[in-house]
Amino acid sequence: MLKMKTTTPPPVLHNLLSMQALDAKKITYLLDRADYFLKTAVAKQEVLTTLRGKVIVNLFFEPSTRTRNSFEIAEHRLGAIVLSPDMKQSSTTKGEILIDTICNLEAMGASLLVIRHPDNNLTHFLASELKTKIAVVNAGDGSNEHPTQTLLDLMTIRQHYPDFSRLTVAILGDVSHSRVAHSLIIGLRLMGVERIRIIAPDYFTPEDADLAHLDVFHSMDDGLNNVDIVYALRIQKERMQPEQRPKDDQFFKNFGLTEARLALAKQNAIVMHPGPMNRGVEIESSVADGSQSVILQQTQNSVAVRMAVLETLLNKP
Amino acid sequence: MLKMKTTTPPPVLHNLLSMQALDAKKITYLLDRADYFLKTAVAKQEVLTTLRGKVIVNLFFEPSTRTRNSFEIAEHRLGAIVLSPDMKQSSTTKGEILIDTICNLEAMGASLLVIRHPDNNLTHFLASELKTKIAVVNAGDGSNEHPTQTLLDLMTIRQHYPDFSRLTVAILGDVSHSRVAHSLIIGLRLMGVERIRIIAPDYFTPEDADLAHLDVFHSMDDGLNNVDIVYALRIQKERMQPEQRPKDDQFFKNFGLTEARLALAKQNAIVMHPGPMNRGVEIESSVADGSQSVILQQTQNSVAVRMAVLETLLNKP
Amino acid sequence: MLKMKTTTPPPVLHNLLSMQALDAKKITYLLDRADYFLKTAVAKQEVLTTLRGKVIVNLFFEPSTRTRNSFEIAEHRLGAIVLSPDMKQSSTTKGEILIDTICNLEAMGASLLVIRHPDNNLTHFLASELKTKIAVVNAGDGSNEHPTQTLLDLMTIRQHYPDFSRLTVAILGDVSHSRVAHSLIIGLRLMGVERIRIIAPDYFTPEDADLAHLDVFHSMDDGLNNVDIVYALRIQKERMQPEQRPKDDQFFKNFGLTEARLALAKQNAIVMHPGPMNRGVEIESSVADGSQSVILQQTQNSVAVRMAVLETLLNKP
Numbered sequence: 035m036l037k038m039k040t041t042t043p044p045p046v047l048h049n050l051l052s053m054q055a056l057d058a059k060k061i062t063y064l065l066d067r068a069d070y071f072l073k074t075a076v077a078k079q080e081v082l083t084t085l086r087g088k089v090i091v092n093l094f095f096e097p098s099t100r101t102r103n104s105f106e107i108a109e110h111r112l113g114a115i116v117l118s119p120d121m122k123q124s125s126t127t128k129g130e131i132l133i134d135t136i137c138n139l140e141a142m143g144a145s146l147l148v149i150r151h152p153d154n155n156l157t158h159f160l161a162s163e164l165k166t167k168i169a170v171v172n173a174g175d176g177s178n179e180h181p182t183q184t185l186l187d188l189m190t191i192r193q194h195y196p197d198f199s200r201l202t203v204a205i206l207g208d209v210s211h212s213r214v215a216h217s218l219i220i221g222l223r224l225m226g227v228e229r230i231r232i233i234a235p236d237y238f239t240p241e242d243a244d245l246a247h248l249d250v251f252h253s254m255d256d257g258l259n260n261v262d263i264v265y266a267l268r269i270q271k272e273r274m275q276p277e278q279r280p281k282d283d284q285f286f287k288n289f290g291l292t293e294a295r296l297a298l299a300k301q302n303a304i305v306m307h308p309g310p311m312n313r314g315v316e317i318e319s320s321v322a323d324g325s326q327s328v329i330l331q332q333t334q335n336s337v338a339v340r341m342a343v344l345e346t347l348l349n350k351p
Numbered sequence: 352m353l354k355m356k357t358t359t360p361p362p363v364l365h366n367l368l369s370m371q372a373l374d375a376k377k378i379t380y381l382l383d384r385a386d387y388f389l390k391t392a393v394a395k396q397e398v399l400t401t402l403r404g405k406v407i408v409n410l411f412f413e414p415s416t417r418t419r420n421s422f423e424i425a426e427h428r429l430g431a432i433v434l435s436p437d438m439k440q441s442s443t444t445k446g447e448i449l450i451d452t453i454c455n456l457e458a459m460g461a462s463l464l465v466i467r468h469p470d471n472n473l474t475h476f477l478a479s480e481l482k483t484k485i486a487v488v489n490a491g492d493g494s495n496e497h498p499t500q501t502l503l504d505l506m507t508i509r510q511h512y513p514d515f516s517r518l519t520v521a522i523l524g525d526v527s528h529s530r531v532a533h534s535l536i537i538g539l540r541l542m543g544v545e546r547i548r549i550i551a552p553d554y555f556t557p558e559d560a561d562l563a564h565l566d567v568f569h570s571m572d573d574g575l576n577n578v579d580i581v582y583a584l585r586i587q588k589e590r591m592q593p594e595q596r597p598k599d600d601q602f603f604k605n606f607g608l609t610e611a612r613l614a615l616a617k618q619n620a621i622v623m624h625p626g627p628m629n630r631g632v633e634i635e636s637s638v639a640d641g642s643q644s645v646i647l648q649q650t651q652n653s654v655a656v657r658m659a660v661l662e663t664l665l666n667k668p
Numbered sequence: 669m670l671k672m673k674t675t676t677p678p679p680v681l682h683n684l685l686s687m688q689a690l691d692a693k694k695i696t697y698l699l700d701r702a703d704y705f706l707k708t709a710v711a712k713q714e715v716l717t718t719l720r721g722k723v724i725v726n727l728f729f730e731p732s733t734r735t736r737n738s739f740e741i742a743e744h745r746l747g748a749i750v751l752s753p754d755m756k757q758s759s760t761t762k763g764e765i766l767i768d769t770i771c772n773l774e775a776m777g778a779s780l781l782v783i784r785h786p787d788n789n790l791t792h793f794l795a796s797e798l799k800t801k802i803a804v805v806n807a808g809d810g811s812n813e814h815p816t817q818t819l820l821d822l823m824t825i826r827q828h829y830p831d832f833s834r835l836t837v838a839i840l841g842d843v844s845h846s847r848v849a850h851s852l853i854i855g856l857r858l859m860g861v862e863r864i865r866i867i868a869p870d871y872f873t874p875e876d877a878d879l880a881h882l883d884v885f886h887s888m889d890d891g892l893n894n895v896d897i898v899y900a901l902r903i904q905k906e907r908m909q910p911e912q913r914p915k916d917d918q919f920f921k922n923f924g925l926t927e928a929r930l931a932l933a934k935q936n937a938i939v940m941h942p943g944p945m946n947r948g949v950e951i952e953s954s955v956a957d958g959s960q961s962v963i964l965q966q967t968q969n970s971v972a973v974r975m976a977v978l979e980t981l982l983n984k985p
Contacts, residue, residue: 120439122754138417143654309772333775333776404713432744436733455967456737461741
């Protein structure tokens with residue numbers, strides 16, 4: 035008798051606004067699909083017919099090169115019709131007007147929107163107010179969440195460590211302004227990570243760190259000891275008042291991820307960063323480009339993981 | 352013997368600069384094709400091969416999300432190569448330079464241009480000066496015309512009322528600055544509508560209203576009585592000096608389309624708006640989203656009608 | 669016995685940063701391929717599968733309508749996935765950050781980048797610092813080079829004069845700020861042109877004109893005598909301080925290419941210009957649109973020549 039490969043049915047997902055809407059099973063499904071896309075369409079540079087005729091609109095109210103390119107490549111690889119209107123100077127920034135915009139795009143035949151917006155409450159607002167069937171992916175809302183970034187981070191971690199429960203993860207730097215950190219902490223917990231450390235100065239430490247059972251360190255030497263994953267964050271100068279911004283050299287001196295400090299982590303610890311990097315501020319160039327860095331691997335995974343999300347949201351059973 | 356469906360041959364159209372270039376027969380052909388696309392490629396989310404290899408360039412010298420997205424979706428659904436260069440900061444705004452730009456795009460192999468421009472005289476200038484064979488669609492020139500908007504409006508009206516000649520249409524608000532109203536009035540006349548009312552304050556009433564045999568009302572209560580179609584316009588603040596702009600609440604009090612006022616129209620009157628709406632200024636939210644509103648239907652028709660225009664201009668016999 | 673057509677194998681090219689990387693044989697190969705594309709895919713308005721699934725990213729840090737549209741059409745005709753992120757307001761302008769951007773685009777699966785940048789040293793910097801395998805095409809770096817413009821110029825010249833060695837070429841106007849002129853002079857030399865004249869006021873004459881064996885004229889009447897090719901340049905006001913800019917009417921009076929002056933060249937001399945033209949400044953309108961002008965032919969060739977470059981860079985044996 036032939037041994038059949040059992041295939042998990044895709045989870046039912048209508049939106050991807052927050053990591054909180056996922057669970058370990060759904061995440062695992064998405065990462066498995068992403069692995070599949072990485073080995074097939076991405077590696078072979080193919081254009082699939084999966085989303086042929088489906089219209090995806092990328093609405094970026096904040097400038098972005100990296101995330102937007104990554105989404106656009108994923109959309110094209112799936113064969114979708116891709117629209118990327120210039121929203122930077124758009125008046126469609128307020129919630130009610132944005133809902134009109136979304137309803138109109140749905141009426142024009144759009145199937146999915148990828149939205150980046152400076153407002154922290156935007157996706158929460160959309161989740162409660164949007165009555166349409168159009169799918170929405172949160173590509174970053176203020177300092178709130180950035181779920182597809184977390185999925186590509188989890189994909190990268192899984193490529194190095196199959197068992198999440200044993201990991202110790204250190205998140206460095208500007209945690210309080212970071213949607214990447216916020217989503218990552220949710221995602222790591224969902225996948226079973228128990229030991230999450232924050233290494234940051236006081237002014238970058240989130241107020242609810244204790245509630246979230248995060249281990250807070252204010253010294254790199256203490257915090258990096260024995261960790262498996264060192265996740266350096268970009269300092270989000272654009273989300274701070276000028277007088278709040280630390281001086282680059284001062285920050286690097288106290289909290290920059292240097293080769294010397296990285297040596298305190300486990301021997302095979304991996305170094306991650308969501309990009310774009312401020313080299314010489316939160317990370318030393320030799321660490322960013324060093325043998326422990328998986329930063330370009332994160333970027334490579336980004337297209338595959340977004341293909342998995344788009345396919346799952348649009349190919350509902 | 353089989354009864355054969357007689358098919359009308361497509362009209363010969365080189366450009367679509369003004370509604371004045373059309374007649375009832377040509378409009379009917381375009382609306383029939385739009386109905387066909389709505390039921391087929393739009394409903395089934397297809398990509399056709401009709402314009403495969405044809406290059407269409409969208410030149411928007413004014414910001415636009417809605418019209419541009421609608422054109423781009425129509426172009427992609429027909430299988431065209433779609434270019435949308437950023438023209439907002441372009442120096443190619445003056446007529447002579449624009450003609451050089453157009454000739455160059457034709458030399459590069461472009462077959463059709465969709466142009467939006469703040470200059471009222473632009474398409475008149477193009478009609479007289481452009482010697483090339485490239486097709487041009489006017490997607491809005493200042494306060495002059497917006498013919499594809501009118502075609503989608505006529506398509507929407509025809510879906511509700513098969514006989515144009517019996518209709519009474521009321522156009523509300525900022526008529527004098529509205530290219531939508533200007534083209535709509537031409538289109539309604541071509542389709543046989545005899546009774547067109549303007550309901551507007553003095554300062555929004557066009558000077559040639561009498562010449563155009565429009566029935567002018569300065570009171571909503573008088574003007575809405577017994578109409579079949581209530582067409583509310585967007586107040587075009589960007590085309591007025593600051594001191595000319597009416598206050599939002601004052602305008603809404605006197606000329607806003609409310610539920611109470613709509614009740615004065617015929618019982619099944621439809622409510623239209625070209626978007627984007629200023630809710631609470633020219634229209635009450637409950638009317639915009641109410642059962643008589645066909646505003647999202649207009650948007651849905653926009654893609655199909657633009658497909659019909661593009662196909663007709665480019666598939667010349 | 670059948671006579672077999674011998675086909676030259678494509679040259680091995682990884683980048684196209686400078687005309688200096690080419691030679692007569694490589695240029696001839698590219699022009700032959702461009703001629704082929706002009707007669708086939710361009711003339712027939714086709715979409716090929718040559719680059720299907722390959723991602724090309726157009727990074728234009730300077731505004732451009734013409735060059736960018738030409739590249740995008742070439743990319744679409746070859747069947748590539750085309751990305752054109754808005755880089756005008758991007759912070760990714762400095763060399764090191766640009767290298768991070770390029771490495772990230774490669775990690776996302778991009779195969780080729782088309783870069784336009786205001787920095788004269790950019791491509792020199794990339795040639796020495798970029799360690800990746802991604803192909804880069806220089807679409808204009810400051811006043812340094814613009815090699816694909818030169819290739820389309822050479823293609824246009826060859827369509828009129830098969831033997832480059834006998835030509836006398838006059839380059840008019842703002843030579844010192846012109847990347848077009850810089851690359852053209854290199855290209856003409858590589859193809860065997862011995863007699864190259866510069867006709868320009870002192871302040872537009874490059875300092876190394878003698879070293880480059882250019883014949884310098886400060887008078888149109890002297891310089892145009894007996895030339896085969898009259899190449900008028902655009903005055904690059906954006907690369908001059910306001911006080912350096914000549915007055916338009918003064919420049920036209922002394923150095924504008926008029927019908928009267930063109931009559932001094934050989935009877936069948938061709939008139940070229942890289943566009944966009946300042947009519948009435950460096951060129952008279954009747955000359956730009958006259959029977960000797962091949963300016964639109966240059967534009968037409970631009971798509972075919974860029975197809976040849978993209979194909980050659982990406983279809984490595």
